[in-house]
Amino acid sequence: MTPVKAPPAFVAPIENVPLRVQVANSLRSAILSGRLRPGTQLVETALAEQMNVSRAPIREAIQILENDGLVETIAYKGKRVKPLTAREVAETYSLREVFEVMAARRILETGAPLDALHAQCAAMADAAEADDYDALTVADKAFHHALIRLADHDLLQASWQNLYLRIHQIMALRNRDEQNLHDIASNHPPIVAALEKRDADRAIALISEHTRTLAAFDPASFVNDLQPDDP
Amino acid sequence: MTPVKAPPAFVAPIENVPLRVQVANSLRSAILSGRLRPGTQLVETALAEQMNVSRAPIREAIQILENDGLVETIAYKGKRVKPLTAREVAETYSLREVFEVMAARRILETGAPLDALHAQCAAMADAAEADDYDALTVADKAFHHALIRLADHDLLQASWQNLYLRIHQIMALRNRDEQNLHDIASNHPPIVAALEKRDADRAIALISEHTRTLAAFDPASFVNDLQPDDP
DNA sequence: ATGTTGTGGTCTGTCGACAATCCATGGCGT
DNA sequence: ACGCCATGGATTGTCGACAGACCACAACAT
Incomplete structure (x- = not known):
């Protein structure tokens, strides 16, 4: 059995990348490259407007970066690129x-x-x-x-x-x-x-x-x- | 200076625990105790109804658990307690x-x-x-x-x-x-x-x-x- | 029988609006 | 001058609704 339904693959599969992931990738590369320096504030509404998406994906993206250890949140105050201590x-x-x-x-x-x-x-x-x-x-x-x-x-x-x-x-x-x-x-x-x-x-x-x-x-x-x- | 504004602390400070954290803690303890077994599906709407909160905090809580490595997401399909392989x-x-x-x-x-x-x-x-x-x-x-x-x-x-x-x-x-x-x-x-x-x-x-x-x-x-x- | 094509249900993904909280600033009384 | 309270702006926290994607099942054609 196992009747090879899909031969080699003629076209690239279209991937459905969630917005939060795109946003996270974008922000991550900005942080890793140093374009966003440690201490920089990340304001949800501003980012949402810049990227033309709603705040929800931005929030989730920032949370992803938080788990990467690149961003930290201070409740009701803001999120910022985590400062690096010696x-x-x-x-x-x-x-x-x-x-x-x-x-x-x-x-x-x-x-x-x-x-x-x-x-x-x-x-x-x-x-x-x-x-x-x-x-x-x-x-x-x-x-x-x-x-x-x-x-x-x-x-x-x-x-x-x-x-x-x-x-x-x-x-x-x-x-x-x-x-x-x-x-x-x-x-x-x-x-x-x-x-x-x-x-x-x-x-x-x-x-x-x-x-x-x-x-x-x-x-x-x-x-x-x-x-x-x-x- | 440094005019000791707050003496030792007689009462516990009032903490403002975000819903997502409460939800995450609740779910985490359920998973860690084994009440939620690996493989169990976590349906946002159901959890939201059970806990009387909207879906947003549930989503963010689940994301927290995902970074804890306790939950995994399959796009457009569902989130579930991560199965444990040997x-x-x-x-x-x-x-x-x-x-x-x-x-x-x-x-x-x-x-x-x-x-x-x-x-x-x-x-x-x-x-x-x-x-x-x-x-x-x-x-x-x-x-x-x-x-x-x-x-x-x-x-x-x-x-x-x-x-x-x-x-x-x-x-x-x-x-x-x-x-x-x-x-x-x-x-x-x-x-x-x-x-x-x-x-x-x-x-x-x-x-x-x-x-x-x-x-x-x-x-x-x-x-x-x-x-x-x-x- | 077998493959194909709808179709409905069940999720997640995204959105815009509103509420809660915090902080800074400035007015006011002392 | 000094301290205290009010007010306003900025930012996050939460909500409910709608749109999109996927799966399973059934109806149909071959």
Whole structure:
């Protein structure tokens, strides 16, 4: 049986993306790219008017971002892009370290193939050579995403992805001029090599060190460590 | 200055709890206690009528639960209590293990006092002696919560708490008769002892073992590993 | 029989309006 | 000057109604 009702697929299926998701995506990318800086107020009526939708989808979209940890609500007062404290940044990176170490452990246990990691290392080297910061960022994210994916752990992946949203935001707010692209790129191949050799201790140590290096970088320039509100 | 406007606090502050939060709490406790079993459909209109509120707060409440990972939405079809797969249960416990090991590491680094842990160990022993399953559950949660809190890491705590929601649900769905209260209670004091002695390896090993024991317990009785929907 | 096409019911998705709350500002009495 | 209450504007919280999408079932044609 199973009478192949639908052959390969000649046309793309039309997706029905709810407004709240479109709104959420739009706002999220604005936050992650740094166009909406931490502390910025998000006013429902204003956004609703700007985007030509009613307030309901806006509210639900903002709630989605709240669960992403990018927005916070103060009852009857307003919603705003969550300010980043130095402590939060540090905690974010330390948790990321734990996630990636866990991924490495699982990869070593299952012996998953590391092709994807090699590929991204190459991509990062190319980006560093071309002095292309954006490409490097993309490849870096792809590398770590691949690392997590190889761990074959959906919950870990979801948690990591959620965490990485903030990493993304932090990176966008950093001063990119101060970063050495070649340093970043060269950090990764040794990790893959250690995994390849099944040297757990070394792989873990490298990942920890790599994460801590990133965390230590320029911790103060974009952070708002002030009263609940402001200037 | 700082003219102490509000002395200690004689009466509880009047909190304005939004309906969505009340609804979310109500539904959450129903899910966590097992009264709403995985797979149960949540119909907005029905809930709205039952609780005498409009659909908007219900929708937002359900979204909160969705971010808690307790509910899932299928567009234009319905929302339902997320079914638990064996894989999810295993992943949940393995992530919890990583969280608690991280907490132990941090506690050992900072040398935080362990009073709270001792207290909960005692509470668990009492509960086991009195054959009081509910009290044991409470004390067990309090123990692990204290462990996480001592790590002094807000993000870790938030992640752990979110994860523990599912643990709570899983425990509620288990067959409590099959569990030996004394075994559970006796698992914890050695962990505290190892922490006290600053024996990192042993503490971590004990925590891992403890978590894995729980995870291995009765993995099939309440799980729905079936097609996307149905009976 | 088998496949197709309506059709009705049951949900969720979206909207616009109204109510509740909070905050800042300014008037008023002392 | 100082403190207190009223008032107004801004923003979120809640509501009820309508529109859109999907599913199941039945009627029909082949």
